[in-house]
Amino acid sequence: MGKVEINKQNKRSSLLRSAYELFTDRGFAKTTIADIAQRSGLAKGTFYLYFKDKYDLRDELVARKSAQLLLEAHQSIQNAKGAIPDTLEAYLTAMIDYILSSLQENHMLLRFISKNLSWGFFRRAVKTEGKAEYADLSEFYQLYLSLLDSSPDLECSDPEILLFMIIELVNSTCYSCILYETPAPLEEYLPHLHRAIHQLLEGYAKPSSSRQD
Amino acid sequence: MGKVEINKQNKRSSLLRSAYELFTDRGFAKTTIADIAQRSGLAKGTFYLYFKDKYDLRDELVARKSAQLLLEAHQSIQNAKGAIPDTLEAYLTAMIDYILSSLQENHMLLRFISKNLSWGFFRRAVKTEGKAEYADLSEFYQLYLSLLDSSPDLECSDPEILLFMIIELVNSTCYSCILYETPAPLEEYLPHLHRAIHQLLEGYAKPSSSRQD
Amino acid sequence: MGKVEINKQNKRSSLLRSAYELFTDRGFAKTTIADIAQRSGLAKGTFYLYFKDKYDLRDELVARKSAQLLLEAHQSIQNAKGAIPDTLEAYLTAMIDYILSSLQENHMLLRFISKNLSWGFFRRAVKTEGKAEYADLSEFYQLYLSLLDSSPDLECSDPEILLFMIIELVNSTCYSCILYETPAPLEEYLPHLHRAIHQLLEGYAKPSSSRQD
């Protein structure tokens, strides 16, 4: 019985992998279910045993890939030789830099994720405390909260909204900068983005303490 | 001859109008060219005399609707009984508030514009100085520049990027707040957005002058 | 499984048959794929499971019908009560007479085959020695070669070209004579054609042996 279960998992994974390759290669709209199944060596009908439809699969894929990117970024920071960032701003900046350089290398992934990433997805991570599926996301969010909490000079009653703004800003502006170099190529835009992140956090500075730049 | 020309303009307008109604009603993908033509009382082939394809029409529609929204916002500010805002922040805030309340009233328009609006579109307005087509947009951008210029405490070497960040932030976050009330309904989110705009501008404060919150 | 396979063969055959009827009835251009599928009681999409497109089907049809005609001619000669022709000229003449009288009876078939028959098609039969598909054609060509070989008074270093000339001459002239009776009806033209065949072969007579008319 375990074998059967493993077999099913393998097929499911294979479908996800095939779909990802196809989506990033030729785009979501131009990928057919027949393509996906064929690339996994399965029959068309079999697809429907694992996913409701193409959209169902896509949503899961976006979630997985985003979480994975976040996890990679997080791990790369932990593994970095330098000091582990201890302020929220340093941490976020490091995360963003890592993620953007990843996406800079992989336009197809950027195109795929950006177009389909919605806050609703993160919401799940925020609200779901236990789900093994999004453990990484949840962990990231918890770390964000604790760093925010331990910042002596920050006071944010709505941490979710703050994160939301940051992510949306990063996501939407970088899409344009990386893919179209409009209004500027990423390299040129990055300092502005850093400054913006800084300012967004600054917006929640404790009235008493005046943070220095 | 003038008559013929007028007739053509009418048909073109009619197609745009029909398409807009259909797009906002049932969505872009689910609208066929046959639908659009039929709703305008024209033959399918006639559509192709006026537009290359559905995408061509959509792009023009997004541009028109966006420009129109901007113009309305601008005019409503000019016509407001209160004092005309004289600082950049006040002006932008007023614009944003007007636009967001409009979109709040018209989810379909929001859905249509947001998904299809790209900075490339604004770029045209920025770069094109003369084109009558985008006169309004250009005027808006000029006003933005002059307000920025006349701010005694702001110094921005890259005004285009600043505006880009603001627009992308507003656009992407409000899409989520208005349509899905995630992470918060617009009303609740608005103060955060205002603060974010303030902070973004603050990021370009002249070093000497310390602006107060 | 055998059942499924048989079923598929039947559908394929049915499509070919339907298409042939339609092509000869109203012409290739005026036959739509929808027509063909419908006449076979199948859905339009099903057509594409069996043929790439209309041209794909037509090519196969031309090949089948031509091979079939050749085979019939060959068999009718074998079955004829009279002596089996033992010279190349007698054999070719018998074949041509049979074929032309068939086409005389079936203008539509002539129209269909002639317009679409190219030497490239025969080439396949000539070069392919084994393919079951064109076994008949190949057999015909082999017989032609052996008759040529066994003719004591003929010596042709390029039998393929000789056959090519004969077939093209027959094909193109008869098209005109049968369908338009121009420059003469078939009956009147036939003696000339016979003489031409005779002369064409005579062109490859061994210098030594002086063949008699």
Added chain:
Amino acid sequence: MGKVEINKQNKRSSLLRSAYELFTDRGFAKTTIADIAQRSGLAKGTFYLYFKDKYDLRDELVARKSAQLLLEAHQSIQNAKGAIPDTLEAYLTAMIDYILSSLQENHMLLRFISKNLSWGFFRRAVKTEGKAEYADLSEFYQLYLSLLDSSPDLECSDPEILLFMIIELVNSTCYSCILYETPAPLEEYLPHLHRAIHQLLEGYAKPSSSRQD
């Protein structure tokens, strides 16, 4: 009035020229009436003032181009430095060689003419004795007849059929040899064709006289 007439002739000629360029360039089927009109600087509707439809124009074009090719061949023979061929075979061979080398240089023309040339066209030249339009064709046919007549060793009661066979043979075999080099490239095929022509004529040799090769 003469001016108007000339103007009309010019437009007609222009349409023919444009169509020819388009037909040989992209093929008959892929050329639209709009293309033809546009290339002549005329409106689509104007086309219909000069031709019934695309087929009407094509037929005239085939006739014109064929006649022109024949005329060129004839003139080139007359202008050749060597002796003017005085036997029918020499004349036909020279004509064919000229025409084939022309078509070898211009595959597009070959493709256009061959596919659309029918004996019916020549028929007109044969039967019409006076028409200025096909004067050249008629002249060619008359010369053919007189050469045939003056051949001491030839006796053909049906000169039209003889010419028909020769033209169809040349036309159909060369189409394949020139365009597809099947079953052999033109150069290699040519000797066989010459021999075939010789034999076809030989088929009408007077019984008494035994022609020598």
Added chain:
DNA sequence: TATGAATGAGTTTTCATTCAT
């Protein structure tokens, strides 16, 4: 005579989904 806007029938092809095996 000339124009060119308008027509709309006509055709190909794709593909998500079902279901009998």
Added chain:
DNA sequence: AATGAATGAAAACTCATTCAT
């Protein structure tokens, strides 16, 4: 569980021809 044959709706786009001006 898996297959893959069958479905048939759906949609884009072309173009010869007409006709009001």
